[in-house]
Amino acid sequence: MGTENTISLPERTAIAPKIPFWQRSTTFNMGFVFLVIVLVFTLFPGLFTSYSPSAQDPNVILSAPTAAHVFGTDNFGRDMFSRVLWGTRIDLEIGVLAVIIPLVIGSLIGLIAGYYGKWIDVLFMRLLDIVMAFPFTILVIAIVAIIGPGIRNLYIAIWLVGWKEYARLVRSEVIVLKESEYVQAAKTLGYSDTRILFKHVLPNVMNSAIVYSISDVMMCMLVGASMSFLGLGVQPPTPEWGALISDGRSLISSAWWICAFPGLALAITGIGISLLGDGLSDLLRTKEH
Amino acid sequence: MNELNYIIKRLLQIIPVLFCVTVLIFIMMRLIPGDPALVMLGDKGSPETIAAMRHQMGLDQSYLTQYWIFLNNLLHMNLGKSVYYNQPVSELIQQKILVTITLTIVSTILAILISFPLGYLSGINRGNLKGQIINAGSLVAVSLPSFWIGLLFLILFGLKLGWFPIAGWGQTWPEHIYSMILPGLTQALATCALLIRNIQNSVSDILKKDYVDFAYSKGLPRKIVRSRYIIKNVMVSTVTLFSMRIAYMLGGSVVIETVFALPGIGLLLLQGILGRDYAIVQGTVFIFAVIVLAMNLFTDISYSILDPRVKLQ
Numbered sequence: 001m002g003t004e005n006t007i008s009l010p011e012r013t014a015i016a017p018k019i020p021f022w023q024r025s026t027t028f029n030m031g032f033v034f035l036v037i038v039l040v041f042t043l044f045p046g047l048f049t050s051y052s053p054s055a056q057d058p059n060v061i062l063s064a065p066t067a068a069h070v071f072g073t074d075n076f077g078r079d080m081f082s083r084v085l086w087g088t089r090i091d092l093e094i095g096v097l098a099v100i101i102p103l104v105i106g107s108l109i110g111l112i113a114g115y116y117g118k119w120i121d122v123l124f125m126r127l128l129d130i131v132m133a134f135p136f137t138i139l140v141i142a143i144v145a146i147i148g149p150g151i152r153n154l155y156i157a158i159w160l161v162g163w164k165e166y167a168r169l170v171r172s173e174v175i176v177l178k179e180s181e182y183v184q185a186a187k188t189l190g191y192s193d194t195r196i197l198f199k200h201v202l203p204n205v206m207n208s209a210i211v212y213s214i215s216d217v218m219m220c221m222l223v224g225a226s227m228s229f230l231g232l233g234v235q236p237p238t239p240e241w242g243a244l245i246s247d248g249r250s251l252i253s254s255a256w257w258i259c260a261f262p263g264l265a266l267a268i269t270g271i272g273i274s275l276l277g278d279g280l281s282d283l284l285r286t287k288e289h
Numbered sequence: 290m291n292e293l294n295y296i297i298k299r300l301l302q303i304i305p306v307l308f309c310v311t312v313l314i315f316i317m318m319r320l321i322p323g324d325p326a327l328v329m330l331g332d333k334g335s336p337e338t339i340a341a342m343r344h345q346m347g348l349d350q351s352y353l354t355q356y357w358i359f360l361n362n363l364l365h366m367n368l369g370k371s372v373y374y375n376q377p378v379s380e381l382i383q384q385k386i387l388v389t390i391t392l393t394i395v396s397t398i399l400a401i402l403i404s405f406p407l408g409y410l411s412g413i414n415r416g417n418l419k420g421q422i423i424n425a426g427s428l429v430a431v432s433l434p435s436f437w438i439g440l441l442f443l444i445l446f447g448l449k450l451g452w453f454p455i456a457g458w459g460q461t462w463p464e465h466i467y468s469m470i471l472p473g474l475t476q477a478l479a480t481c482a483l484l485i486r487n488i489q490n491s492v493s494d495i496l497k498k499d500y501v502d503f504a505y506s507k508g509l510p511r512k513i514v515r516s517r518y519i520i521k522n523v524m525v526s527t528v529t530l531f532s533m534r535i536a537y538m539l540g541g542s543v544v545i546e547t548v549f550a551l552p553g554i555g556l557l558l559l560q561g562i563l564g565r566d567y568a569i570v571q572g573t574v575f576i577f578a579v580i581v582l583a584m585n586l587f588t589d590i591s592y593s594i595l596d597p598r599v600k601l602q
Contacts (some may be wrong), residue, residue: 073332086422130309135540138577145562145570146321185429215431222434226544229436245437252440263437268431276427 014118028279034272042088051079053086053239062255072257074247080257083239084265090240091266094151094233094274095221098158103213105159106166107206111197113167114174124167131164140223141232149232158220166209173205207284214277218270225266241266292593298587303582310578315359318571325346327406328567329369363575369568373560378572381557386576388458388553389452389542391465395473396480396538402530403477404484411471411485412492420489427482438477439548446471456550472549476541480534482529491526493521525596532588 023233042050051069052114065072065184071080111122131139138263143157177183178201186196225242236247248258321328326342334342343349347358362368368378411423447455458468491545495501496519504514542555550556554573 022557076490093357126305126309130305130313130321133306133310133582134574135536135577135581137537137540138574141540141543141558141562142570143575145567146317158329177312190553218432225434226436230544230547231563232559242434242436245440246435247439252444256444263434266434266437267429270434271429273430274428278553 001078025279025282027271027275028283031272031277031279034268035276038088038092038269038272041085042092045088046083046084049079049085051082051084053083054078054237062251065257066254071261072255074255074258075251080244080261083244084116084261086243086270087239087241087262088265089236089244090151090238091221091225091269094154094224094240095217097155098162098220098224099216101155101159102162102216103166103209107170107209108165109163109200110167110170110172110209111174111202111205114171114179115178115193115197115201116267121171124171128164128167131161136161137223137226140227141230144232145241151234151238154224154227154233158223162216162220165212169209169212169267170205173208177201177204211238211277211281214280216275218273218277221273222266222270295593296590299586303586309581309584310582311360311363311575312356314575314578315356315573316365318359318567321567329370333372336429346366368572371561371566371569373569375568378568381569382554382572382576384429385552385554385557388551389539389546389555390580391458392469392472392476392542392551392553393535393539393543395466395469395534396476397471398472400477400480400484400534404481404488407481408485408488409492409520412489413496415489415493423485423489427485428477429482431482433478435475435479436544436548438478439472439545442471442475443549458551468549468551472545472551475548476538476545480538483534484531487527487530488523491523494518495522506528521595525592528588528592530596532585535584539577 057073057079059077060069060073061077062075063069063073063077069079069081071084073079074083109124111124113121134142139156139161141152143160144153147153147156165237183196183200186200191200219268223231223241225245228235230245231246234243236243244262245259246260248255252259319325320326323341323427324343326346326348327334328338329346330339330342345358347355366379368382370377371381374381407423407427411420414420414423446452453471454464454468458465458503501514501518505519543559544554545551546553547558547559554576557569558577559571560566561573
């Protein structure tokens with residue numbers, strides 16, 4: 001271990017730029033600020049509105065945006081601002097939860113298929129071919145059709161389909177990496193497969209999967225919202241953004257605000273996540289060079 | 290001859306995948322809780338029709354026989370009968386598939402028309418203001434929910450300005466195409482953003498290649514270098530992403546057809562699910578998979594034409 005350090009240390013000091021972390025990517029910082037704001041809304045929605053998202057007020061049905069109701073009210077007199085605010089929690093949760101499980105399982109599949117090769121690889125790659133034969137949304141919709149609409153089933157559907165990209169990304173990198181000198185050296189030293197896989201291979205193949213997972217959070221949030229919009233995901237009266245837009249669709253010509261603000265919230269959160277993902281890929285790229 | 294061999298080889302490779310797709314759909318249909326015959330009949334039907342359906346589906350026989358019957362029916366486009374429409378699903382699909390295919394083609398053409406010039410422009414302007422504006426625009430475009438953008442387009446260009454129809458797809462071909470512009474644009478938006486990025490990266494990579502420098506130093510005019518050396522190589526790296534995005538857009542047709550009230554198979558699938566009309570679900574999901582497989586085949590063939598090295602592998 002001692003020799004390893006003396007070899008790598010001088011190189012490392014020569015490469016590492018002396019720029020503080022927070023100055024390296026403006027994109028990352030912008031996304032970070034966006035998301036901190038969104039997170040504050042997620043964690044403490046009660047701080048910003050005194051209305052309950054489900055309280056109905058028959059006196060202010062379909063009121064356009066006013067000082068009292070900044071985003072207007074819907075056809076039950078519910079305050080749209082507080083409904084959009086409380087929706088943040090649900091939509092963000094869909095994005096994150098829908099990605100974590102495929103990230104872990106897909107990466108494991110890619111790791112094992114790429115490292116062991118042979119029949120395990122063939123098996124998983126054929127499975128991948130079948131999943132790839134369906135458009136992503138169609139397969140998710142078909143699974144939801146079978147197990148029934150609702151948020152829990154939406155998660156299950158996305159988990160069953162979402163692993164494929166991670167498996168592909170990780171597998172393609174593992175195949176290259178397993179021939180590398182240090183993995184061969186670790187094998188020669190007689191390390192167990194588990195140790196090589198998790199200590200030597202995994203940390204070096206996860207970059208692209210992690211970068212992808214961030215844009216995937218945005219994609220899954222949009223898919224979740226679309227599914228709720230179609231009536232297959234989160235069910236009303238839960239204030240999910242897609243469901244809110246779906247509610248407002250029939251009133252679109254008379255009460256534009258019911259559709260407009262939840263969509264705007266969805267767009268802003270999506271842009272924030274995209275910025276973060278882009279920034280992260282910039283950061284990791286500069287680290288590699 | 291080489292090309293024909295390649296096409297035949299790719300055609301043969303599709304067969305096992307298509308077989309697995311049918312197995313998957315068969316398993317999925319059997320996983321629906323309840324008696325499969327009742328499921329196909331939409332929970333309604335006299336004891337006689339249920340018994341007839343049970344016999345027709347081979348439910349009194351082994352799973353293998355049941356699958357064989359199922360496969361036979363699929364391959365003969367005998368996709369069952371819709372309870373809601375009281376019409377064979379294959380007929381319904383025949384009536385509606387044109388809408389979905391037209392939508393996908395219009396979206397694809399719009400995506401090409403928008404993303405190639407912009408991607409090229411941002412590739413040669415990498416780092417400066419022009420490039421950064423295109424980048425920012427594509428970052429925003431990829432993050433927007435398509436159903437919401439579709440609704441905004443409908444309000445603005447359909448209701449307020451009255452430029453485009455707000456529902457349906459008209460009677461004649463010019464009307465069909467015209468009514469597809471807003472839905473197509475909505476559908477193409479995210480794809481454009483991803484393509485622009487991809488094209489931008491490959492343009493700026495290719496510009497650094499020795500063969501481009503060499504072409505210029507030979508004294509070739511800019512136009513020829515661009516079309517023969519740059520654009521063709523960009524196409525090769527873009528085709529794969531493009532085919533994946535066309536498949537994705539095909540899936541997005543469920544959302545877009547719902548927003549714009551277009552009578553395609555995406556909307557049909559949604560109606561099937563919401564109405565628990567499983568014959569429709571089974572048929573449309575199968576057709577979607579067939580279209581994707583056919584399109585992947587088409588992509589691979591066009592890839593082999595663009596990049597002759599592929600055929601040799």
